[in-house]
Amino acid sequence: ASVVITAVRDHSGRHIGFAKVTRDLTERRRISVLEEEGRRVTTFLAMLGHELRNPLAPIVSALTIMEMESIESATLRMTRDVIARQVDQMRRLIDDLLDVGRITSGKLRLDLVPLDLREATLEAIEASEPLIRSRSHTLDVDIECPELWVRGDRTRVAQIIGNLLTNAAKYTPPGGRIAVRLDEAGLNAELSVSDNGIGIPPKLLPQVFDLFVQGEQDVARSQGGLGLGLSLVQQLVALHGGDIAAYSSGHPGKGSEFIVRLPRTQPPAETGAAAQKPP
Numbered sequence: 001a002s003v004v005i006t007a008v009r010d011h012s013g014r015h016i017g018f019a020k021v022t023r024d025l026t027e028r029r030r031i032s033v034l035e036e037e038g039r040r041v042t043t044f045l046a047m048l049g050h051e052l053r054n055p056l057a058p059i060v061s062a063l064t065i066m067e068m069e070s071i072e073s074a075t076l077r078m079t080r081d082v083i084a085r086q087v088d089q090m091r092r093l094i095d096d097l098l099d100v101g102r103i104t105s106g107k108l109r110l111d112l113v114p115l116d117l118r119e120a121t122l123e124a125i126e127a128s129e130p131l132i133r134s135r136s137h138t139l140d141v142d143i144e145c146p147e148l149w150v151r152g153d154r155t156r157v158a159q160i161i162g163n164l165l166t167n168a169a170k171y172t173p174p175g176g177r178i179a180v181r182l183d184e185a186g187l188n189a190e191l192s193v194s195d196n197g198i199g200i201p202p203k204l205l206p207q208v209f210d211l212f213v214q215g216e217q218d219v220a221r222s223q224g225g226l227g228l229g230l231s232l233v234q235q236l237v238a239l240h241g242g243d244i245a246a247y248s249s250g251h252p253g254k255g256s257e258f259i260v261r262l263p264r265t266q267p268p269a270e271t272g273a274a275a276q277k278p279p
C-alpha cells in the first residue's frame, strides 16, 4: 500500500489542512495481473479455435476430390498426403495441449533410461529433415563425441530436440542455415540448436519459455502454433534435471541459439567404456 499526503481546500480554494490517503496498490496490481491473464486466456482460446478449425477446410476439399469417379492415382496420392499432413498437425497440437495439462497437474511420468544423446539427436534430426528440406535450409551437424550418455525418456528427449529444430526451421526464412552441435561440457551434455533466422526481440527473450507467449502475431500466426512448444521443452528439460537457455541479438538474420544442458551419466554396463573394463 502507498500513503499520499494531499492538501485539502474548501470550496473557495482556501487551504484548510492535510489528508492522508492510503492506496492499496497490491490489490490494484493483483487485479491488473488477473486482467492480463484473462486477456491471454481469451486470445489463446480464440487462436486454439482457429488452429483446430484451419486444417478442416483442406481435409474437407481433399475428401470431395477423393469422391470423384475419374480421379487419377497421382491426384489421389496428393490428396491423401494433404489429409495426412493436416491430421498430423492437429494431432501434434492436441498432444501438446494434453502434455501441458499433465505437466501442470504433476501427472507427467518420465520413463528414464540410460540414453545415448548422440543417437537421440541424430534420430531427431532425421525426423525433422522433411520440414528442414521443405524450407530449403542447410543443416550443419557438429557431433564429435562418439557417444554421450544421459538419463532420459526416449520420447520426451526426441520431443525436446524436435521442437527446437522445428522452431529453427519455422522462424528462419527459406534458404537459411540451421546448426546442431553436441558435446560434453564438464558433468553435462550440451546440445545447441542455432539458426540465422528472424531472431528474438529483446523484449520477448525473457518470456520466450512462458506458456502461450508468441512473437510477432503475423509471423507466429503464419507459422501456426500456440506458444506451447518452448514452455513444454523447458519443463521437460527441468524434469530431466537439466536447464535450457535462449540467446539472440534480436536482429533479423542474426538468428537465435538454444542451449540445453543435461546431466551426464555412466554408460550402461554392457556398452561403451564399462564394457571394456577387465573382468
Ligand code: ADP
Residues within 6 Å of the ligand: 167, 168, 171, 172, 195, 197, 198, 199, 200, 208, 213, 214, 215, 216, 220, 224, 225, 226, 227, 228, 229, 230, 231, 255, 256
Ligand atoms: P509457437 O512456435 O507455437 O509460437 P513456441 O513456444 O515454440 O510457440 O515459441 C514461442 C515464440 O518464440 C514463437 O512464437 C517465436 O516468436 C519465438 N521463437 C521460438 N523459437 C524461435 C527461433 N528459433 N527463432 C526466432 N524466434 C523463435
